[in-house]
Amino acid sequence: MGAPKLIIGRRVREVRERSGRTQAAIAGLCAITVDYLSQIERGLKTPSVDVLWAISRELGVPLTHLLEQEDNRQAPTEPLIAPGVAAALLGYQAVLGDDAPVDAVRLRERVESAWASWQSEPARFTAAAKVLPQLIVDVEQALRASRAPGEAALRRDVLRCAADLYGLLRSYCRRAGRTDLSLMVADRALRAAEDAADPIRTATAHWNLGHILIGDGQPEAAGEVARQGVARLGHVPATRDSVAMKGALELVAVVALGRRRRHHQAREHLLSVAGPLADQAGETNAGRTVFGPTNVGLHLLSIEMEAGETGEALRVADQLIMDHIPSLERRFTFDLDVARCHFQRREDAAVLLRLIDLEAEAPQDLARSPVAREMARELVSRVRPTLRRQATGLADRIGVVC
Secondary structure: OOHHHHHHHHHHHHHHHHHOOOHHHHHHHOOOOHHHHHHHHOOOOOOOHHHHHHHHHHHOOOHHHHHOOOOOOOOOOOOOOOHHHHHHHHHOOOOOOOOOOOOHHHHHHHHHHHHHHHHHOOOHHHHHHHHHHHHHHHHHHHHHHOOOOOOHHHHHHHHHHHHHHHHHHHHHHHHOOOHHHHHHHHHHHHHHHHHOOOHHHHHHHHHHHHHHHHHOOOHHHHHHHHHHHHHHHOOOOOOHHHHHHHHHHHHHHHHHHHHOOOHHHHHHHHHHHHHHHHHHHOOOOHHHOOOOHHHHHHHHHHHHHHOOOHHHHHHHHHOOOOOOOOOHHHHHHHHHHHHHHHHHOOOHHHHHHHHHHHHHHOHHHHHHOHHHHHHHHHHHHHOOHHHHHHHHHHHHHOOOOO
């Protein structure tokens, strides 16, 4: 009886009992037997990644909450979140100097550069750790300086920079597993966008917050945030960006429905509401949401996969062309979802090939993905002997203890 099994089972039991739900209720919703769930909780069975994913959703907690004590090894290259970033966010004192505030034009250039790196660099966490601490401090200094009388125009420019920077930090902190910091920076982004009276950035902030709530196991709250964001855009003139942001928020509502296992409603909302908006906007990157027809296709793939329709999901995947998508994170999510489809079908060679491709394109994202790590772990134990060396090597490289 291995320690990982015991720890996963204990976490599942603790969360289930705290929620006041029975084994029979959770097992039925997850399409497993009560005996199987009992064996998981007693450490006699290790659930597959898809069973564990279903359990986490029914219990209303992120998958990482069930796995975090099971394997605390981090990516081999650096901590999950850079200490300098956390220090700057929590106190601004880490690199605070006596220099005069950076002007708004230079701040804009640096924020745009940070975003370009975040959306394209394979080692994007390392790159972000180098630039974000000082950038956080400089933006906060500029915000304080812009409160002086007669600086209204400057303040609006700096507020926009702050909203964009904290939108980037939402993605960074969420991917690093720090929901607490994600919520904090999402709140800062929303306040900055509202203070700047910028409707597109305000919508982006709602989109950011919605994704955090989904990741934190609060799909109903995420859906409500998305509805509020769409309602606020109803008073904004129809431009390509406003249409794209409305569509991006509708995708949050789609994901929220999927996480509540309302797959039919999610599919219908996607095709009847988000799809036409994508056709109207075209391929965009408004608010760094990468909204457009391809993104709608990515969400359809996810819905079919989560509904267990892996054959249909793979058919959708075959129709998607990802080369033009500027976001590494979106391309990573696509490949990971395809890997999960193959994993559910026990097509282990295809899973291994897809994970190795992901390692080449986004090694730091792969090492930080609980789903990818659990798939890599299970592959080692179930893959054919001819592929075990490659599976073991992959698991070792991303820091998975087997």
